[in-house]
Amino acid sequence: MAESKALSSTEIARIMDSGIEDLRWCRQHLGERGVPEKLRKLELSLAALALALDYEMDGQRAKAVQALEKADWQYKPQSYFFDPHGWDH
Secondary structure (H helix, E strand, O other), rough: OOOOOOOEEEEHHHHHHHHHHHHHHHHHOOOOOOHHHHHHHHHHHHHHHHHHHHHHOOOOOHHHHHHHHOOOHHHHHHHHHHHOOOOOO
């Protein structure tokens, strides 16, 4: 990732909107088996999003971009999240 690349507010909003939709789904399907799993995935995405915003505020743009990519992990192929090389490519 390029050091100068800033976080995309569109991407942040899309991840937040996806999380809101996941919460709505969970509210409509309380008691179903998929709810706890969806909430755990949402927890991970929100934690990565918060980390991305922290990095951005600290001026660590490359780490912010990487964390933002990880915030979107549940909507990408599973192998993307479990990258054996970690966050420092």
